[in-house]
Amino acid sequence: MDLLEYQAKALFREIGIPVLPSQRIDHPRDLKRLEIPYPVVLKSQVPTGGRGRAGGIRFVENTIDAIAAARAIFNLSILGQYPQVLLAESRYNAEQEFFLAVILDYTLGRPVLLGSSRGGVNVQAVIEHLQRVVVDQEFSPFYARRLVLKMGLQGNLIESVSGIVQKMYQLFVEKDLDLVEINPLGISSTGEMMALDGKIIANDNALGRHSELATLVSTSSDSEDQQLPTKSLTELNWTEGDGNIGILCNGTCLAAATLDLIYRAKGKPATCLIVNGYASWDLQSTSSPVQQLQGALQQLTSNDGIKVVLVNILSSPAASEEVAEVIANYLLSHLGETSVLNEADRTEKAIAMTSRFRQERSDGSRLSLQRTASRPQLPQFVIRVVGGNFDTVKEDLVNMPVHWIDNLDEAVAKAISLATAAIKKA
Structure with missing residues (x-):
């Protein structure tokens, strides 16, 4: 089961991973009661990639522009899917962007940590710099630190980014997840870190032990007939x-x-x-x-x-x-x-x-x-x-x-x- 970005960030917030101030938008008129100061970014909430290229992510400076942009995004199909919800989020100026992920490797039967010193939309750069560490024994901060060092990070970033990886792994284990991904993890000029985008895939077989994950999805729309989102190509x-x-x-x-x-x-x-x-x-x-x-x-x-x-x-x-x-x-x-x-x-x-x-x-x-x-x-x-x-x-x-x-x-x-x-x- 794929969670939407705003649902993934709710779990990030609970585990202590820093995320930006944000607000769920169910209808363009909700922007009249926006509690986040402008400028903000509006993001289509669909379980697919390529939102930016398709026009599903837009920066706005005021309420009039935000309402117009929200109407356009709600009516924009991304790989055949229309959003039921948008995410309004504060803008953030990142000086560096990293890619981080914790996945369950079904072949190895072990969790794997992934990291790249190049994050964001340039996925080719992400792949070229991708590093991996297999968690082959009981997890310890050593694994997170090893990944960060392989990524080539230095100074204070070693401790701060490895701390994010540890929290991602904690979330991964506590919720029986198949994937926890942050792309990008933004680093400001002052060294502040922020999970600017996130993806979580829950293990379908573990949902019976984690009703809170199903609740996250069931509340993603005001419709009483809302079901768990279907997975698509x-x-x-x-x-x-x-x-x-x-x-x-x-x-x-x-x-x-x-x-x-x-x-x-x-x-x-x-x-x-x-x-x-x-x-x-x-x-x-x-x-x-x-x-x-x-x-x-x-x-x-x-x-x-x-x-x-x-x-x-x-x-x-x-x-x-x-x-x-x-x-x-x-x-x-x-x-x-x-x-x-x-x-x-x-x-x-x-x-x-x-x-x-x-x-x-x-x-x-x-x-x-x-x-x-x-x-x-x-x-x-x-x-x-x-x-x-x-x-x-x-x-x-x-x-x-x-x-x-x-x-x-x-x-x-x-x-x-x-x-x-x-x-x-x-």
């Missing part, structure tokens, strides 16, 4: 439009790590999509992860510039098997096949696929799939979905451009190699 605006590799992940930090590896290896990402709701793969929830994954695959394969799709999704074995089946469903339906539903269907479909798309040469070698001229060429797929049993799905897709790789470094190298070969071939 998110596009991470950290890529270049002329790239040739499409990326699909199930978490912001996982996507950041994947992008970092691609950029370091001189690859060219075209777009990065984040499918939410996969941490526990609760198919009965409102998050509709299957529909999100299908939509993401459609978006990536319909982009002519994308030569390779790199899928990097980490979850439970059952969730991983579901992911593999959804991908198989999509690729087979792209060639006119039926969905993968159960073991019997899989066997029958594999036989049909063999007779329809796969022929044997007289010497036993397979001919490649021949697609009809009316269907577009599929990009190559490099899939890293760890855990679960994929033998049947792999067999079904044996003659399709799909490569299954467990190691992330190897998957990234393979994706870049395939993309480079595709460009040269073109």
Whole structure:
């Protein structure tokens, strides 16, 4: 469950992380009773990135301008979502900006501290300077201090920023969270620190132990019918439009790590999509992860510039098997096949696929799939979905451009190699 910025900052305030004076705005007329002195910044409260680029963050100097800006923001769709609430916040002049995060790494089964000496909207700079520290034993201030030193901070910043990291970790543990992120942590010319933006992802399976988190969401609107916000497909605006590799992940930090590896290896990402709701793969929830994954695959394969799709999704074995089946469903339906539903269907479909798309040469070698001229060429797929049993799905897709790789470094190298070969071939 993703909390909105103003809800995340409410938790920051409780734990002692400094935040600016702010006020929730449910309607433009609320700005007539604004208790914060101008100038202020108005922020769209939607669980997606890219608000600034889309026009969802605006600076205003007086009430008339604020009301006009609020009306525009309330009617502004950001990645298909309209805000129900705005956040009015004091302006802040930051001399330095840092990125900080605490995440739960499902592969390691441990919390990880992330930090960058470059924070804010220049995400490429954030990635280039990103440092990580795995909390592999009982947490102590040593871990926070180690991260800050790796970030290259000096003097008083070592103690002050590591103190923020410790409070983030305390919040992370107390609320059973999957992610606590501050981007940016602003530092003024006097050394004052301020969490200028924040993101929190709560673990869906832990909500039963933390009713206060559900209460935060249920009070985000005056509507009696307000429900927990549904998770939706998110596009991470950290890529270049002329790239040739499409990326699909199930978490912001996982996507950041994947992008970092691609950029370091001189690859060219075209777009990065984040499918939410996969941490526990609760198919009965409102998050509709299957529909999100299908939509993401459609978006990536319909982009002519994308030569390779790199899928990097980490979850439970059952969730991983579901992911593999959804991908198989999509690729087979792209060639006119039926969905993968159960073991019997899989066997029958594999036989049909063999007779329809796969022929044997007289010497036993397979001919490649021949697609009809009316269907577009599929990009190559490099899939890293760890855990679960994929033998049947792999067999079904044996003659399709799909490569299954467990190691992330190897998957990234393979994706870049395939993309480079595709460009040269073109």
